[in-house]
Amino acid sequence: MSQPTPSLQSPTAWAVLLLQVLSTLAFAWFGARMPFDNRLDRFAVKDRDGEQRHQLFQKHFGHTDTALISLEFHRAPEQGAAAAEELFAPLRKVPGVARLITLVDVAALAGEDAPDNLPYPFPFWQPEAGRATALVLLDDAVLQDTVVAALYRECEALMREHPVQAVLAGEPVVNYHLNLGALEVKYRFFPLLIALALVLLGVMFRDLKVLAVTGLSIGSALAWTTGIMALLGERMNLVTTLIPALVFVLALAMQVHNLIAMAMTGSMDEGLRHKLRPNFLVTLTTSLGFASLTTSQVLPIVTMGRYMALGIWLVFLWSHLTHLGLSRLIGLAPRASAGTFWLRFADHGLYQRWLRIPAVMVLPFLIIAAAVWLVFRLPTESNGLNYFDADHPVRVQTAYLQNHVTGGSHVELLIPLPREEDENLLAHLAAIRAFERQLLTLDGVRHAFSLQQFIAVPLAVDDLALADLPAEDALAVVGAVEEQAATLGSLWRRDGWYRIQVLVDSLDRPAYLALGDAVKQAALDQGVQGALVQTGPLDRIVEVQAYLLSSLHTSMSLTVAAVLVILLLIFRLSAPLLALILPNIFPLGCAVVAMVVFDIPMSISTVMVFSIIFGIAVDDTVHLLHTYLSRGEADFRERWRQTLARDGAAVSLTTLVLTCGFAILLLSSFAPTRQFGLLMGVGMVSALVGDVLFLPFLLRWHRKKGE
Template sequence: MERLAKTLYRFRFFSLGLVIAITIIFGSLIKIEMDNSLKAWFSATDPDYIVYEDYRDTFGGGRVLIVALRSEDIFSLDVLNFIKQKTEEFEDLLRVKRVHSLANANKVIGTSEGIEINPLLSELEENNLQRIKKHALEDEIFRDYLVSHDGKFTTIVITFEDMASGEIDKSFRQAEEIAYKGKPENIEVFFSGDMRIYFEFNRFTKQNQKIFPLLVIPILCILIFVLFRSLSKVLIILLVIGMSICWALGFYSVLGFTSNVVTGMLIPLVIILSVATSIHIIEYFGEARRNHNKKEAFIKTMTYITIPCFITSITTAFGLLSLSISHIDAVKHFGIGSAAGIVFAFFISIVIVPLFLTLLSSNKKTKKGQGWEHFLNGISKFNERRFKYILVGAVLGFIFFCWGITKVKIETNQIEWFPKKEDCYRSAMLLDKNLSGIGDMEIVLKGEEDALKDPDILKGMDYLSLEIEKLPRVKKVISLADYVKIINKALKEDNPEYYKIPESKSLIAQELFLFTLSDDGRAELDNIVTPDYSQGRIAVKTESMPSQASVILGSLLKKMAKETFSGTGIGVTLTGTTYLYNLMTKYLLESQIRGFSLAFLSVIGVLFIAFWSVKYGGLSIIPNLLPIIFIIGIMGWSGITLNTGTVMVASVALGIVVDDTIHFISRFRKELRSNRSPVQNALRETTASVGKAIIFTSVINVAGFLVLLISGFQPTREFGMLIALTLFFAIIGDILVLPSVIIATR
């Protein structure tokens, strides 16, 4: 390594120029689009996602924004006029496919010549208000979908075409402006739907990318200045951070990845973790300067520090890279991008930091910090006297937190990721309680042409819908069968006895033909059945529920649908946004198990190879595994769920906490070899020399990750808190547990 160190010194200015050139190239390539839609979570090749996209293409799905209005009397003239006016204004928004509300809802009325399909609000006058209210509240389609059963809530459902992130933000703001413009005082407005959620996710993503760096960087600067009492060293580390971010984002752009609420944490992560290598280089350089000039200190530092820092960077990268096997694209891309950022930070650090230390540091040789020396010597003495108690405490903690791991639950309900005080959460809960719920699962039926005109198939559809409505947490079910029953009843002078499926296929065909003679009728059916009647959907609206309950309901719906249409030639598939997020429950569990297993095996494998020793490789497992066990156990005991943020904690934390162990063991072995010291003396020298850097890098990392607690996005907040706690446990593991194990096994 000394030869490499001398080469680095000889070509240090050339290396600097190369790093600057690469930074300029990567900087010019940075172009990352934001995407918080389902595409961010699911691979384009995922079979269930393909089914969902096919469903959306078939039935005209898109981005949905629900504008809910609350008033003591929705059916007053001023409120209905407001609904009518806003429906027309929403139709003029950019890339709107359709708007559905009481203003353009249609009422099927039987006449002597057949049926008429008239707008519900066709005669909006004071003397017609009771008739309008009666029709709306008695209609099986409208009730609890467009209007609540008590007549106090109504919705305007806006369906947009697929659009880019910037367009989502712009369209949502325009919809807000329209909704509040000219609003009477007796009306309250709420927004929900997947477009509202994507808008909020976009907001959190921008927060991760912009606000967090502005908070993290000053905190790091203050802590680094406290550590080194040197402004120049702070500036050196800031340069490393800036270049590392530039390289990471440029590389991320080259891969074509998009930014989302998960990958938005990439910048704060790279900022925090790119500091560690620089601190160890600066600390060792300062130690070398006590007895050597600048050139010798450079060579001494790079001879010793390059391999440990390279190993720590690789193990951190492996921990992050293990996320790349996740089925969830957002997690996968975060793992790849952040792993690359850590490796880039290492190469930038070994070029930038020692070079600028030789240029900016004074010729005066540094002195040893007496305060730190006394503190760390005190820790060494405590370990020597109390190592048995430390190990017993570690074992008891291991048992307690392993028990907590069995209590960890998974949560993929997006609404539960928002704080309860957030307007998005409160609006969703109001819709959930007063209307047809915010969850949706879709049963898609496929058969031959005109198959869905068959009375037996329609009766099966009707029977299934009625049985599903009896299930807990199901709020409303809509299918073609409902329209057929409404049309049949209207043709029989609205006689309730005829609210049923006709026995004749030809009669059903005639009734549907009459209904589709109206453009409005055709448009309504296009949302529920294909024009050739080969495919149809049963829309199941559900209340918000925990992931476990949602998974059970999804499995039950699939089973009931297959049993109902068994032997009929009708194929059954289950899809919908709620169903897809149910699949994330399985994906999260697989990601946790497979990702951490891969991270553990790869990191431990690197340690065994790096130390080339079974003994030291085995020793390194203990202080790194314990913090992970502790933190997952804390999740179980505290009720923190496994979600898109916390699923990354174990793999990311393992890659981080192993760094200090590597520096500790590397220095311990050096002390044993160089001075032929007894184990306890070697431990004292090791703790005194690397203990300061270990504690400070950990404190800096903890402070950086704690900044994430201000996020309004729960997975981000929990990710930051849990990583910070893990690093705290890692300090204990490296400074107390690891030396105690070494003493006990010497």
């Protein structure tokens, strides 16, 4: 390719560049400030039973985010509970802490001279260990991460100023660290991935101009996509955090195809014209595939589908407009010599013999069939703690809490109560009390908070129980406790509902479902009247996980079907159906097999990798098919040989650069990030294998069949 003269005097090129740079900077400014939010509310499954149960709970009791703070004195003071209360005082003032319940709050129910051996519902104070624990209810109106970060700062201050060890745990704390894991990708690994990919690209082309043009093109697509998301009020989470990575992958692939085409044709304009149609086809099919995700009932998946459908069009836009601005101004003239490698590869005797052996096609079918069988048997990961390494602070803190105090998660139970004047109210409360006692014997259950647990505290001063009192006196005690500790009372009985908060160990989906069955059986055993409602964080996590895994097959089927229909219409049956299906499904099968080999469970993050792999596979296949069908050679061998010479370099270069780039993610301490990098590498390499080894066999078979 002859070196063009830079068009520094071109007003059109300067206008395009100025518009691109200014708009990119503006959108990048907004996109960089988009907050992260992994709260369960972001993953709500619309119109499902679990979400309806949660809405019922929210309507009557509001606060659902609960954390635990445990203070362990290095040397237990004589007045341990009082000393602990002084240390808890600044934590009560943290913005976003709605309530902080300690031993003092509960002991106040029994009066000032309450003995230490009362039946408190929770080990607020463990004198033998010098350990005090508080229940922290977070205000839903304040961003959860902000509150948890402030609590961490206060705990660190306490440890600096006093001889105590502070431990913070619970679902909000796990969510906080999930956000940190996502931020690690955004601020550490993703920039490294981009930098490494661009450096490799620059080295391969041996041209800094290529690096500048590619960087600006990809940066514009990324900035516009994330900036528009931020302007429309979106927030990043474990699902939508994949959007920048996917935009980067698709933008790099499209730009590499453009650069190779320019090098092969010897002209910027000719190369862009040659790639305009296949790039448009890739954009159309990919956007339709992602648009199918908007049929989901999980908001983050809908968000991902919506903005990726937009993002791929922005990739298409800037992959071409950048060459009308910066490329013309600097006189871009990419050079590529990889075409000769692919000519030699196509002529190699082993490759030619491979294409003549029908039995080789058994391999992709076996892998795909095995993947279909395995995908329904892969373990699922519904416990967010397992996203972290065993020595990660959040797992260490949760293990400390579960070993010494209580469970690290909780379940909410709601039981309908009769009216105050109903003569059966006390009998109903007695049945619930027996139910609570049985609850505490179930596997995984550690403690329970409820109104009757608190009522038992003042009654125990006189060695009484609610059932020992006449009906009128019993109702008076219930009212007195609620009036004396309004904050406690309103938390546990409201609007005709009786609430029990059950503190449990961190459970996976099977253990949680087993607990749910045991809870229902306990309610039946004790004659609890009314329909018991079970909800809480674990309930919602399990439902979201189940829905995501069940909808994976539906969403992927819709995506694949939509893309294949479009491809069939575009290529007008010039290509065999198997040539459109097999090379694009084969990488998905390889990814499933890799999950089995490397013991990677199904989770929210791994589910979304399949969409990315499929997008890359379709990209490569469309470019190869377009070039193959547009060539006029009568001989299949020569036709495919020239196809590889023209597009093999772009496909292999994209695979190499991105695989090396995503390998950086294997260094992360966050399991979903490592798994994402590994599966992306497997998917990209297998997509190349499918296109180079299996696609030509199918095209050859189709040609012979036609003859």
